[in-house]
Amino acid sequence: MPGHLSPRSTDRLATPLVVSEETTRHASVSDYKAVMSAFPTGVAVITSTALDGRPHGITCSSLVSVTLTPPTLLVCIRSNSPTLAALRDRQEFAVNLLHVRGQFAATLFATPVGDRFSRVRWSPSHACGLPWLHHDAFAVAECRLSATIPVKDHVMVLGEVVNTSRSADLPLLYGMRQFSAWPGGSDLSST
Numbered sequence: 001m002p003g004h005l006s007p008r009s010t011d012r013l014a015t016p017l018v019v020s021e022e023t024t025r026h027a028s029v030s031d032y033k034a035v036m037s038a039f040p041t042g043v044a045v046i047t048s049t050a051l052d053g054r055p056h057g058i059t060c061s062s063l064v065s066v067t068l069t070p071p072t073l074l075v076c077i078r079s080n081s082p083t084l085a086a087l088r089d090r091q092e093f094a095v096n097l098l099h100v101r102g103q104f105a106a107t108l109f110a111t112p113v114g115d116r117f118s119r120v121r122w123s124p125s126h127a128c129g130l131p132w133l134h135h136d137a138f139a140v141a142e143c144r145l146s147a148t149i150p151v152k153d154h155v156m157v158l159g160e161v162v163n164t165s166r167s168a169d170l171p172l173l174y175g176m177r178q179f180s181a182w183p184g185g186s187d188l189s190s191t
Contacts, residue, residue, distance in 0.1 A: 043172045043179070045096040045109045046075050046157075047122075047131035048087035055117045055131040056086040059110035061174055063095065071161040073141065076154045084155055087145060093159060094130035095141040099169040100181045102136035106172060127163035138169035 027035075047057040062076035073095065077084045087093040098106055105120050121135035128142045143159025150156075170182045 041174055043098045043102070043106045043174050044075070045098065045105060045133055045137070046077065046083060046087070046093055047096060047133070048083060048090050048093040049130060050082075050086040051089045054086075055122070056083040057096075057109050057116060057131060057133075058083040059106050060095075066158065072146065073143065073159055073161060075157050075159070076151075077157055079150065079153055079155055084157070087157065088148065090130075091145045092128050092130060093143050093145065093157070094125050094128070094132060095143065095159075096131075096133040096137035097139040097141075098133070098136050098172040099138035100172050102133070102172050103179045105133055105136035106174070106179065125163070126165060132165075138171065139164065139166040 041061040042063070044060050044063050045057050046060045047055060049055050058077060058081055060075050060077065064074045066072040066074050075093075075095065083093075108116050108119055117131065120133055122131050122133050124130065125132040125140055125142050130142055132140050141161045142163040143161050145157065146160050147158040148155050149158075173180045173182065
């Protein structure tokens with residue numbers, strides 16, 4: 001049949017990807033932020049402890065479950081973040097998933113203020129002794145650092161989850177540049 005290609009014949013026709021100048025342009029930062037703000041996410045505070053014992057933390061909405069075996073997650077953190085330096089030194093970090101009343105902590109850990117931990121209630125986590133925002137988080141995942149991958153001005157951080165804790169509560173969401181509650185206000189503790 002003319003024009004018909006079998007699966008084997010298409011393998012031989014593969015051509016290298018040619019990148020034109022048009023595809024190397026970048027969206028403006030404001031346009032990129034506007035698009036990404038339309039993708040609502042949960043809100044987490046990533047915490048660790050420096051070798052000198054000082055706690056560090058940063059608000060993060062770039063959180064992804066990567067694998068189940070072993071349970072692994074990925075977070076993205078600015079390259080120059082003191083929290084990143086602490087978790088690299090410690091080789092461990094905690095992911096504090098904020099509940100709907102955790103907006104103050106989310107805002108606090110997203111701003112460059114000193115001694116953030118003196119303004120929130122926290123305690124050492126159960127398994128690793130990492131900073132756990134027990135008053136503002138309904139769940140925490142304690143992770144052992146397994147890899148870091150630099151990407152421009154951020155670093156992708158992969159962590160194997162070694163312990164979790166969760167209580168019944170509603171997650172804090174962030175989208176359209178504002179915080180909100182889970183729609184309908186129903187608790188998902190039975191899932």
